Amino acid sequence: MDVVQLLQADLHDALAGVLGVKPEPTEVAVTPTKAEFDGDYTLVVFPWVKRAQRSPEQLAIAVGDYLLEHSALVEDFNVVKGFLNITIRPGVWVQALREIPVDGTYGFAKPNSSGQSIMVEYSSPNTNKPLHLGHIRNILLGHSVSQILAAMGHRVIRANLVNDRGIHICKSMVAWLRYGHGETPQSAHMKGDHLIGKYYVRYDQEYRREVQELIDSTGCTEEEAKSKASILQEAQEMLRRWEAQDPDILSLWRRMNGWVYEGFDTTYSQLGVGFDRVYYESETYLAGRTIVLQGLERGIFTRREDGSVWIDLRADGLDQKLLLRSDGTTVYMTQDLGTATQRFHEYALTSMVYVVGNEQDYHFQVLRLILKHLGYDWADRLYHLSYGMVNLPEGKMKSREGTVVDADDLIAQMDETARATAAELGKAVDLPEADRDAIHHAVGLGALKYFILKVDPTKTMVFDPKESIDFNGNTGPFIQYTHARGCSVLRKLEDGVGETMPQEVRGLSALERNLIRGLAQWPQVLRQAAEQLSPALVANYAYELARYFNQFYHDCPIAKEPDQRLRAVRIASTRATVAVLKAALKLLGIHAPELM
Structure with a gap:
């Protein structure tokens, strides 16, 4: 289920019903609602105000009322000036979550199915x-x-x-x-x-x-x-x-x-x-x-x-x-x-x-x-x-003068930085040495790759090895650690991972909605990344999803949740997050460790 596409279709019908004229499909675009407002998605109605001969607020209310009457997706709405903030029904999020495959194929097309052959040099x-x-x-x-x-x-x-x-x-x-x-x-x-x-x-x-x-x-x-x-x-x-x-x-x-x-x-x-x-x-x-x-x-x-x-x-x-x-x-x-x-x-x-x-x-x-x-x-x-x-922080590199950062030296440096950082934070200390070495290499290389790929390709960038290895910022290690945390949660809840998803739940907290909405955005992000040839969209999406999951992890306990339906939704959300983070990291060429 692509909630965004379904909502855009309902909004298209709503605007047609209110305006009496069908807008072009490309004119109807929604964005996630900003954190300071209630809602899941926002439609800006200003482009149709002149056609509707109403104030922005009046038009937004009319569209919202139409959605409440005709859309199976929409639970509620609110209007802030010309911004229509739409709240999606909990059951829709549960259904969207139920349909997310956790085998790494979510959002992916079948191999070689487009009929296009593209060479990348x-x-x-x-x-x-x-x-x-x-x-x-x-x-x-x-x-x-x-x-x-x-x-x-x-x-x-x-x-x-x-x-x-x-x-x-x-x-x-x-x-x-x-x-x-x-x-x-x-x-x-x-x-x-x-x-x-x-x-x-x-x-x-x-x-x-x-x-x-x-x-x-x-x-x-x-x-x-x-x-x-x-x-x-x-x-x-x-x-x-x-x-x-x-x-x-x-x-x-x-x-x-x-x-x-x-x-x-x-x-x-x-x-x-x-x-x-x-x-x-x-x-x-x-x-x-x-x-x-x-x-x-x-x-x-x-x-x-x-x-x-x-x-x-x-x-x-x-x-x-x-x-x-x-x-x-x-x-x-x-x-x-x-x-x-x-x-x-x-x-x-x-x-x-x-x-x-x-x-x-x-x-x-x-x-x-x-x-x-x-x-x-x-x-x-x-x-x-x-x-x-x-x-580099100290300036531009010049090959002929020998003032470049050698790739092999940089990879070795990132390995060592990851090792030192892990030791300082007390991570992976209980693992066998060989496993620790593999994780240090994965984290060091992940830090390097993510730091470079998260930047819009068109922009000049400054690479700072120390900043790239931070476990708490917009970095590869932060996302890798989040993936490992999700794997750990699922291992501890192994007996309940297979619990049947409910058809409906009475309510979802804002954190649960944020996480599921973030998961629902993945196919759209992937399409945009392909259209724009921009891995930065994938990288920054993975960071936002990791942030949502960590907030969810801290405030939405699973094992102690007495409501079995809500518990099943939280387990499914965790499984889907682990799968999507792993897929996103793989597209960036980054290994997703299950232990850190």
């Missing part, structure tokens, strides 16, 4: 550095969005595009050849991605040194020095040799990238994420070049005197965009043209979601426009989930 790392905190936000958003879309019955393909070629890769390779002396992950006792990242930082240090030396010794400008630095010229020559398929360069490139992939896989495993399809830029950029050359023949693109290929988008309100350099090498846009066409052909996609930071907003605007110019009708079904950057 996330992670998309460069192979010149390890994954860091910024990558973690990307990965967690992509993984959670994939889970949410799959819960809506879509066929979801989780994709990772590895940026394994280009000048940035060559920079790490040049630095390793110059300064590495054959060092390997084994000899250095480092993860492979960490080792390559070390040489990316070393390249930047040496490049800066060379630039300054050229300025000091020749008196050239900074721009001239930057282009003349020998280490940059060496990297540029390496890129040309790579694109010419030089066997020595390719061999070194495969070896060093192999080290990085092993490191990435370890981090992905620690985060509990994975992919259905991994693409490599080195395998897709040539397809993009072919598309550009075909567009050139069709007159969509133009070649300049230096041999470079461009598209003029000024008629679309943008500017001119480079697609092939004068030396024939490709740019990121070329590769994205190739991968987009390959993916839609390979999977017969309905749509595609790119999880990429907001600094690439313009890039994806251009990508869609170029594909439309090329005649691809699916170009408008490319969506850019544009998220804000992650900063």
Whole structure:
């Protein structure tokens, strides 16, 4: 039973009866009544006041009276100015609670039932550095969005595009050849991605040194020095040799990238994420070049005197965009043209979601426009989930300067913070050590994931590890602990968990109504999260539901409740809460412990 949809239908009829004209279904929207007022749901009547030729209060009363006479849902109402606050009958809440499945499927569509195939691309790392905190936000958003879309019955393909070629890769390779002396992950006792990242930082240090030396010794400008630095010229020559398929360069490139992939896989495993399809830029950029050359023949693109290929988008309100350099090498846009066409052909996609930071907003605007110019009708079904950057309390991170928070180090730090916090609060002290370690890891990782995912993806955020692990705020551990508390209640009441739900109860307290109403909102929240590609809606719903349950837990005892019908309702409410919290946390990639 979807109480909100049923109430909207009754309100539609009520407005039609009072106004004499049926409003559009989309015009009738209700929201949960604010805590300071009596009621379950609120309708704002101001949009119809002029049509009704009544005051807001008169119209709200007329609609409320109509509901009392004709709706099986409504028990009572009150009016505050133009706000109609509606109270739902207790029996309706009992029926809604009775219909909530507790097997984790509540609000979910059947797998692959929508007929839509959606690819979600996330992670998309460069192979010149390890994954860091910024990558973690990307990965967690992509993984959670994939889970949410799959819960809506879509066929979801989780994709990772590895940026394994280009000048940035060559920079790490040049630095390793110059300064590495054959060092390997084994000899250095480092993860492979960490080792390559070390040489990316070393390249930047040496490049800066060379630039300054050229300025000091020749008196050239900074721009001239930057282009003349020998280490940059060496990297540029390496890129040309790579694109010419030089066997020595390719061999070194495969070896060093192999080290990085092993490191990435370890981090992905620690985060509990994975992919259905991994693409490599080195395998897709040539397809993009072919598309550009075909567009050139069709007159969509133009070649300049230096041999470079461009598209003029000024008629679309943008500017001119480079697609092939004068030396024939490709740019990121070329590769994205190739991968987009390959993916839609390979999977017969309905749509595609790119999880990429907001600094690439313009890039994806251009990508869609170029594909439309090329005649691809699916170009408008490319969506850019544009998220804000992650900063630390001390400021912005910079990869090339080595001032980033490494993903592996952060995960380890969260484990240790969870361990220390649990010890301080005296939690899980009676459990075997292995169980404690598993819980500490689940709580630490849950704190990290929730803190990042609870923020609207479009917003820049500041990550504070200490704040994220709090057991009493809007945090992952608070929700995990609430889930464990609910499991504990059910274990203690095992004999009564199967009690038959009554058809009716005489009354429900405000706390009981709040909890059941919160449970009833879950399907709507899930739909909105899928439509908006926003795990934050799921995260903050889970927090509110956990708050409702904890208030209910403290003030509505179950074991000592003498009314068997009310006792059964409270047990059912607890079971449903545990199931919904577990499902919500799973969509966020967070484990829901049964003991804490």
